[in-house]
Amino acid sequence: MKLTKEQQVKLYTNMVRVRKLDELMVQSLYGGKVVSFFHSQQGQEAIGVGVCTFLRQDDYLFYTHRGHGLCEVISKGLPAKAFIAEHYGKATGSCKGIAGFHTSDLKRGIFGLGGTVGGEFTLGAGAGVAAKQRGKGQVVAFFFGDGATGRGTFHTALLMSAYWKLPVIWLCSNNTMAQWVPTKVTCPKENLADFAFGYGIPATVVDGQNVVAVYEAVQAAVDRARAGEGPSFIEFKTCRFRAHLEGFPDISQWGLRSEEEVEVWKERDPIELFKKRLLEQGVLTEADIERIDREAMEEVEEADRFATESPVPDPAILEKALYAD
Numbered sequence: 095m096k097l098t099k100e101q102q103v104k105l106y107t108n109m110v111r112v113r114k115l116d117e118l119m120v121q122s123l124y125g126g127k128v129v130s131f132f133h134s135q136q137g138q139e140a141i142g143v144g145v146c147t148f149l150r151q152d153d154y155l156f157y158t159h160r161g162h163g164l165c166e167v168i169s170k171g172l173p174a175k176a177f178i179a180e181h182y183g184k185a186t187g188s189c190k191g192i193a194g195f196h197t198s199d200l201k202r203g204i205f206g207l208g209g210t211v212g213g214e215f216t217l218g219a220g221a222g223v224a225a226k227q228r229g230k231g232q233v234v235a236f237f238f239g240d241g242a243t244g245r246g247t248f249h250t251a252l253l254m255s256a257y258w259k260l261p262v263i264w265l266c267s268n269n270t271m272a273q274w275v276p277t278k279v280t281c282p283k284e285n286l287a288d289f290a291f292g293y294g295i296p297a298t299v300v301d302g303q304n305v306v307a308v309y310e311a312v313q314a315a316v317d318r319a320r321a322g323e324g325p326s327f328i329e330f331k332t333c334r335f336r337a338h339l340e341g342f343p344d345i346s347q348w349g350l351r352s353e354e355e356v357e358v359w360k361e362r363d364p365i366e367l368f369k370k371r372l373l374e375q376g377v378l379t380e381a382d383i384e385r386i387d388r389e390a391m392e393e394v395e396e397a398d399r400f401a402t403e404s405p406v407p408d409p410a411i412l413e414k415a416l417y418a419d
Contacts, residue, residue, distance in 0.1 A: 097306065099377050101148070105305050106372060108143045109365045111390045112165045115174055118394050119164070119181065123340050127402065129183035130194040135161025137335035140364035141267050142166040144308030145235055149316070154203045154221045154234040156214055158242075160267065160334065162195040163207065166237060171202050174397040184404035191407040192415055203232075211273075212238060212245035219251040222260030222325070233319040234262040235312075241272030243286050252325075256293040259324035263315045264290065266329045267302065273338050274345040290327035302330030303364045306371075333359035 097105070116136050123132045135142070142165025146155065155170055157163030162181070168174060172188060180187025180197055188197045198206035205221065208214035218236035225232035242248060243266070255262045266286055270277050277286070290297035296318070300311045308330065315326035335356060337344035344351045372378040378386075 097309065102306075102372060102377050103382075105143055105147055105309065106365075106368050106378065107386050107390070108147055108165075108169050109139045109305065109368065110386055111174070111393060112139050112143065112161075112168050113365055114390045114394045115168065115177070115397070116161060116164055118178070118398055120336075120340055122178075122182070122398065128181050130181065132181070132195075132340045133159050133161060133338060134334065134336040134340060135164055137359060137363065138267055138269065138302065138332045139165050140305035140308050140368070141265070141302050141330045141332060142237070143169045144305040145237075145263075145265060145312045146170045148309070148313075149203075149235060150232070151202055152230070152232050154205060154218075154225065154232065156205050156218050156221070156234070156236045157207055158237050158239055158267070159195070159207060159211065160239060163197055163204075163237075166235075167197055167199070167202075167204050170204060172197065172199050172204060174393055175400045178397040179401035179404050182401040182404070183406060184401055185407040185411075186400065186404040190411055190415070191404075192411060212242035212247055215242075215245065215247035215251035216254070218262055218264075219254040219260060222255055222262040223258065225261050226258070226322075231320040232261065233316055234260070235265060236262055237265045237267065239272065240266065240268040240270065240277045240281075240286055241275075243289060244272075244280065249289075252290065252293045252295060252327075255325040256295050259322065261319035261322070262325045263312065263319060264295070264325060264327040265312075266327070267332055268329050269332050269334045271334065271338070271346065271351070275347055279347065285329060287327055287329040295325050295327050297327035297329065299329045299331065302332030303359075303362045303367060305364055305368050335360060 119132050122128050146166045146169035157166040176188040184191045196206045198204050221234045285299050287297035287299050301307050311328050
């Protein structure tokens with residue numbers, strides 16, 4: 095399905111929004127406002143935005159620790175205020191300020207992430223079972239990084255989804271770094287998508303810096319899943335611009351990651367690439383770019399103010415959150 099002008103503008107707007115929110119999270123972490131930690135998603139915005147912007151609200155979403163799902167949940171409709179307030183540990187957060195980086199919103203199909211990398215693969219397959227049994231055309235968008243493919247749960251879940259033809263789209267953001275160990279020294283194959291072929295799952299490799307390519311690949315997988323044809327696997331080649339975890343050195347195996355390597359990737363910043371394309375095609379003007387930047391910054395400033403001024407949770411909420419009547 096070809097993107098309309100309005101859809102292209104929405105994709106660009108969402109990428110600008112999540113980049114500025116990510117920058118706020120980094121600033122707020124070092125400023126002492128964030129109560130947990132933060133794994134920046136800068137450089138990978140095209141993936142979450144391209145996948146989630148046009149999903150249905152009742153579709154299921156499982157995100158990863160990268161950005162704490164920032165690109166994915168904001169694109170699926172979670173208010174920026176709720177995301178920031180949760181990370182500030184405030185009662186107005188998406189989970190009342192007690193979940194930290196485990197953002198969830200069941201009304202929007204956002205289930206959050208597991209406590210360990212790759213630990214929720216089988217939950218994604220389980221959500222696929224639920225979606226198939228409901229028969230309403232729901233799909234499961236399941237995100238994971240290259241490092242998570244080393245978990246046994248990854249292979250179990252892929253096998254389940256293939257055998258039962260579950261409507262799960264397995265979305266691998268391959269930034270080649272895992273946590274601190276490059277994928278090239280842990281995996282014998284260049285493309286992680288090759289794993290899927292062993293289970294009979296259609297797979298494709300996509301430029302993760304190209305939001306239109308991301309959208310087109312995902313839309314084909316979504317259409318296939320909604321039609322009852324089973325799962326798909328999409329690998330996005332991408333790069334995180336910052337260290338694995340804010341406050342830690344940017345480690346790569348036995349040393350630091352090459353600054354030159356990162357700079358090469360920054361030349362393919364997904365936001366700048368799409369901006370150039372939209373300007374050349376006349377979809378946006380310089381005035382439009384300035385307006386989108388200004389409105390995104392206003393949203394960020396309001397989310398920060400809202401979260402900063404919000405109250406902390408009443409400790410009694412823990413009883414309601416942890417125990418059922």
